[in-house]
Amino acid sequence: MGNFDTASSFAIILLAALTHASFQLSISVLTLLSGHALGRKTAHLRLLRLSGGFMLGAGVMTILMVSFVAYLLQMLLPATTPAIIWAAYSGGVIGVGVSVWLFYWRREPGTTLWIPRSFARHLADRAKATKNSAETFGLGLTSIIGELLFTFAPIAISALVLIRLSPEEQLLGILLYAGVSLLPLLVVGLLIGGGHKLSDIQRWREANKRFLQFVAGGGLIILGVFVYVQQVVVTAMSVTGGYQ
Amino acid sequence: MSLAIDVVKRSGKRPTESFDLDKLLRSVLAACLSVRTPEGEANDTARKVTGAVVIWLDTKPAVTSHDIRRITSTHLSRFHPEAAYFYQHHKHII
Numbered sequence: 001m002g003n004f005d006t007a008s009s010f011a012i013i014l015l016a017a018l019t020h021a022s023f024q025l026s027i028s029v030l031t032l033l034s035g036h037a038l039g040r041k042t043a044h045l046r047l048l049r050l051s052g053g054f055m056l057g058a059g060v061m062t063i064l065m066v067s068f069v070a071y072l073l074q075m076l077l078p079a080t081t082p083a084i085i086w087a088a089y090s091g092g093v094i095g096v097g098v099s100v101w102l103f104y105w106r107r108e109p110g111t112t113l114w115i116p117r118s119f120a121r122h123l124a125d126r127a128k129a130t131k132n133s134a135e136t137f138g139l140g141l142t143s144i145i146g147e148l149l150f151t152f153a154p155i156a157i158s159a160l161v162l163i164r165l166s167p168e169e170q171l172l173g174i175l176l177y178a179g180v181s182l183l184p185l186l187v188v189g190l191l192i193g194g195g196h197k198l199s200d201i202q203r204w205r206e207a208n209k210r211f212l213q214f215v216a217g218g219g220l221i222i223l224g225v226f227v228y229v230q231q232v233v234v235t236a237m238s239v240t241g242g243y244q
Numbered sequence: 245m246s247l248a249i250d251v252v253k254r255s256g257k258r259p260t261e262s263f264d265l266d267k268l269l270r271s272v273l274a275a276c277l278s279v280r281t282p283e284g285e286a287n288d289t290a291r292k293v294t295g296a297v298v299i300w301l302d303t304k305p306a307v308t309s310h311d312i313r314r315i316t317s318t319h320l321s322r323f324h325p326e327a328a329y330f331y332q333h334h335k336h337i338i
Contacts, residue, residue, distance in 0.1 A: 028338045035334060039274030041283070110336020120338045127338075199279045199326045202333060 006169060009161045012227065013173050016154035017180035019219035022212050024205070025123075025147040026058050026185050028111055029139060031202055033127040034192045044193075051189045053133030057140020058185055062178045065144065065151075070159035070170070081160065083232050089157055090228035096153035097220030104150070104213045111205050119146055153220055154181075157227060250306040263301065263312075269294045272316060275331035276324055289327065293319045 033054060037047050077085065106112040113120065123139070123146060130136050144151070155177075162173045191201060205212075249263040272293045276286035296319040301307065320328040 025338070032334065032337050035278040035330065035337075036274075038280065039278045041277060108336065110333050111338075112336050113338060115338075124335075124338050195280065197279045197326060199330045202337065203329065206333075 006165065008230070009165055009169075010173065010176065012161050012223065013158045013177050014180060015219060015223050015226075016158045017177045019216055019223060020062075020151050020154045020177075020181035021184050022216035022219065023147050023150055024111060024209075024212065025113055025115065026054075026140070026143045026182075027188050027205070028113065029123050029127055029143045030054055030185060030188055030192070031198055031205075032124060033130060033136060033139065035198050036128045036130075038198070048193050049133045050130070050136045051192060053136035054140040054143075055182065055185055055189050057137035057142075058144050059140075059178055059182050060137075061141040061144035062181055063174055065148075065155050066159055066162070066174050066177050069156055070162045070174075073156075073159050074163045077163070081164070081231075083235055085160075086227060086231035089160055090224045090232065093153045093157055093220050093224035093227070096150060097217045097224060099217075100150060100213060100220060101217035104216065105209055109206075111202070111209055113147075115146055115149065150216070151181075154223070157223060249301055249304060251312065252306060252308045254309050260306070263307070265294060265298065268297060268312065268316065272320060272327075272331070275320065275334075276327040278330050278334075279324075279326045281324065281327060286327075289320070289323045292323055 030051060034047065034051060037050055042050070103114045106114055123143060126135075126139050126142070130139055148155075158173070158177050162170050165173060188201060192198065250260045251263050252260050269290050273286055273290040276289050277283070281289070293316060297312065297316050300315050301312075317328055317332050320331055
């Protein structure tokens with residue numbers, strides 16, 4: 001498994017999941033969904049069911065995405081991942097990190113994200129129209145797909161690390177990734193379920209959006225540099241005898 | 245209840261429609277309920293705000309939906325700042 005032991009593999013998965021957790025589309029959709037549900041005088045238990053369905057959908061899609069990319073890589077890559085693949089991945093992850101710093105939020109008030117406007121409108125319309133938990137489950141699935149432009153980088157690097165682990169560790173790694181990446185969604189869901197005002201949650205998100213952007217972009221850049229050093233530089237030095 | 249006032253939609257692509265007081269009342273009520281205002285207070289606020297908007301509309305034959313939203317926000321800010329924040333920002337969440 002190259003230069004990664006199990007501990008560093010899980011550390012990379014954890015960092016990738018934390019970076020994924022700083023992305024905000026699912027939280028935006030959950031906030032909007034809850035706002036419309038409360039505005040329709042939806043009963044509290046029903047609101048919890050709607051939020052629960054949404055979070056379950058987001059969780060299932062995250063697990064599916066990580067598993068699918070890992071399976072694809074396992075099929076396509078040789079038993080030992082070539083250094084060029086690690087270099088390409090690291091470059092890609094650093095590139096996405098810089099893009100997140102530059103583009104993640106639109107230059108307008110609120111928490112408007114840099115995703116296609118037609119897709120954002122579709123999500124907003126669905127959040128307004130959704131009235132049962134099966135629909136919110138579907139909305140949860142869709143919201144994860146909507147942010148793939150940014151989340152593909154941490155998902156792909158986790159998948160690349162996962163395929164070098166044993167099957168039991170792979171399962172643990174996937175669950176760790178999904179659990180950590182969905183933590184903010186769970187926290188917001190609990191806050192809404194606990195009776196907090198949506199205006200307070202949205203105000204906090206708006207006030208801290210630049211910090212979240214910095215964390216997400218910075219996390220990806222650190223992740224890319226670490227993987228590059230560990231898998232490309234250290235491996236090259238070992239081969240040439242410069243590092244024993 | 246519809247007043248004889250034409251509302252020009254924001255993009256200008258959709259056709260104009262008659263001003264619908266119930267639609268405005270429902271949207272203000274929903275904003276108040278979204279920030280967990282008790283139902284009675286939410287109804288009261290919605291009625292006061294729509295009343296103030298109707299007075300503003302009194303002399304106008306046509307308005308844009310953007311203007312209605314702006315004036316409603318201004319009045320809602322006076323009666324219920326929390327609801328006004330959500331009313332103003334809900335289109336800028338995603």
